Amino acid sequence: MSIKQVLVIGGGAGGILAAGRAAELGAEVTLLEKMERPGKKVLLSGNGRCNLSNTRDIGEFITMFGPNGRFLYHAFHHFFRDDLLKLLAALGVMTLAEPDGRIFPVSGKSTDVVKALQKYMSGRGVKVLTGVKVTAIEIADNSTVSVKTSAAGYPADSVVLATGGASYPQTGSTGDGYRMAAKLGHSIVSLRPALVPLTVKERQAAASLQGISLSDARLTSFSCRAEDIDVAATPRADRGRGLVTGKSRSPVVESRRGSIVFTQDGLSGPAALLMSLAVADAMKAGPVSLAIDLQPGKTLLQLSEDLKTVICAHGGRQVKSILNELLPERIALAVLMKAGVPADTGASQVTAIQRQAITRALKGLAFNVEGVRPLTEAMVTAGGVSLKEVDPRTMQSKIIRGLYFCGEVLDLDADTGGFNLQAAFSTGYMAGECAARAR
Ligand SMILES: Cc1cc2nc3c(=O)[nH]c(=O)nc-3n(C[C@H](O)[C@H](O)[C@H](O)COP(=O)(O)OP(=O)(O)OC[C@H]3O[C@@H](n4cnc5c(N)ncnc54)[C@H](O)[C@@H]3O)c2cc1C
Numbered sequence: 001m002s003i004k005q006v007l008v009i010g011g012g013a014g015g016i017l018a019a020g021r022a023a024e025l026g027a028e029v030t031l032l033e034k035m036e037r038p039g040k041k042v043l044l045s046g047n048g049r050c051n052l053s054n055t056r057d058i059g060e061f062i063t064m065f066g067p068n069g070r071f072l073y074h075a076f077h078h079f080f081r082d083d084l085l086k087l088l089a090a091l092g093v094m095t096l097a098e099p100d101g102r103i104f105p106v107s108g109k110s111t112d113v114v115k116a117l118q119k120y121m122s123g124r125g126v127k128v129l130t131g132v133k134v135t136a137i138e139i140a141d142n143s144t145v146s147v148k149t150s151a152a153g154y155p156a157d158s159v160v161l162a163t164g165g166a167s168y169p170q171t172g173s174t175g176d177g178y179r180m181a182a183k184l185g186h187s188i189v190s191l192r193p194a195l196v197p198l199t200v201k202e203r204q205a206a207a208s209l210q211g212i213s214l215s216d217a218r219l220t221s222f223s224c225r226a227e228d229i230d231v232a233a234t235p236r237a238d239r240g241r242g243l244v245t246g247k248s249r250s251p252v253v254e255s256r257r258g259s260i261v262f263t264q265d266g267l268s269g270p271a272a273l274l275m276s277l278a279v280a281d282a283m284k285a286g287p288v289s290l291a292i293d294l295q296p297g298k299t300l301l302q303l304s305e306d307l308k309t310v311i312c313a314h315g316g317r318q319v320k321s322i323l324n325e326l327l328p329e330r331i332a333l334a335v336l337m338k339a340g341v342p343a344d345t346g347a348s349q350v351t352a353i354q355r356q357a358i359t360r361a362l363k364g365l366a367f368n369v370e371g372v373r374p375l376t377e378a379m380v381t382a383g384g385v386s387l388k389e390v391d392p393r394t395m396q397s398k399i400i401r402g403l404y405f406c407g408e409v410l411d412l413d414a415d416t417g418g419f420n421l422q423a424a425f426s427t428g429y430m431a432g433e434c435a436a437r438a439r
Contacts, residue, residue, distance in 0.1 A: 011038025014407025015162030017428030023124035050110035091116035158435035165381025193378030231364035315348030
């Protein structure tokens with residue numbers, strides 16, 4: 001039996017696993033990477049700590065990808081978290097889970113993960129060529145025959161397209177794979193930024209809060225204008241992908257409790273990033289707004305009672321100095337402005353109506369969404385090669401024989417938490433295995 005030639009395009013999480021696994025099964029594997037070294041996005045991941053997987057079970061993982069998650073069923077059942085952790089341990093990288101379920105290398109260094117992945121490839125004889133940009137995949141009789149760069153051609157029995165998404169182009173993911181797949185007849189589901197900061201229409205107000213970070217707020221997006229938000233409709237529990245959605249006809253798009261950061265033109269931080277895709281999608285149907293609950297631990301009623309007590313106890317102080325004990329000064333001023341209460345009002349002068357207005361502003365500091373930051377700034381690209389045209393049991397194209405896909409080039413994206421990397425590793429492993437065994 002002749003030795004199979006497998007060409008892997010792209011040396012990210014998916015491509016590396018595909019190359020290593022195909023070589024492990026005896027294929028002659030060449031990985032072509034256009035950057036000066038593989039794994040640049042893995043290096044950036046998890047703020048340089050590499051959140052490589054999660055302790056949740058397969059069912060929960062799948063829900064984190066929305067309806068498309070079902071595509072991952074076979075790949076996850078074939079090579080999942082424990083397999084990945086075992087592989088990494090054999091390569092010298094021990095991992096640990098944080099209380100929230102996210103898994104990182106014990107060293108806290110993504111460089112250790114990239115070094116281990118390189119060892120996985122070199123130990124199995126993968127030929128890695130860097131600084132080589134693939135421009136096309138050549139086919140004959142509907143089967144892959146070679147991969148072309150501007151300088152050379154590489155014959156291939158099987159090709160794994162592992163070029164990633166189109167975000168963070170400085171890591172090498174510039175969307176080349178979508179163009180190559182489209183040229184071969186694959187449909188590309190429209191590319192959208194996911195896990196990206198939100199921008200708001202109230203630019204001046206946002207800019208005045210720039211740099212402030214709140215560790216515990218509830219951010220809720222509503223499918224209406226900011227003026228029309230009913231603060232009482234803010235859910236008390238999170239709503240969003242991977243979570244029980246609650247009322248189906250609610251104006252709430254998503255709601256997340258966590259940290260937020262004010263940016264020059266809007267909001268970032270985990271709570272904002274997580275809802276960005278749902279917000280962008282909801283904007284196609286009409287205006288979307290945001291309400292920030294600055295006191296998420298208290299109900300409207302509790303907060304109103306607490307404010308009454310504090311204001312009565314400190315009648316001689318200015319209302320802004322009372323709020324300042326709860327919040328950073330600039331936010332306190334924004335709350336008072338929204339409530340229409342002058343900042344220097346003496347606490348004893350605050351009327352019941354003003355107190356209610358302050359309570360509502362604290363429970364729902366509102367902004368109109370303008371949009372989301374561009375794809376290049378997104379942590380993940382939503383959309384990609386249509387899953388309808390890829391066999392989930394092998395990752396092989398249903399259109400071109402010998403063509404396999406893995407990782408973010410596929411129409412798959414999940415929330416933060418290690419799900420995206422695990423999907424790239426799992427689909428890469430499966431694509432490599434099937435590419436080596438095919439035909
Ligand atoms: C800042 C940031 C932090 C993140 N943190 C996390 C995290 O902590 N946990 C998590 O699960 N996910 C995280 N993600 C997402 C995760 O990193 C990606 O989903 C994952 O790396 C995708 O892997 P991939 O192999 O599909 O693609 P990529 O890692 O993007 O790799 C694709 C590779 O293909 C190469 N390539 C592209 N075109 C060509 C071509 N024409 N010829 C040759 N080579 C080519 C690229 O140079 C690149 O090396 C993060 C993303 C970003 C941007």
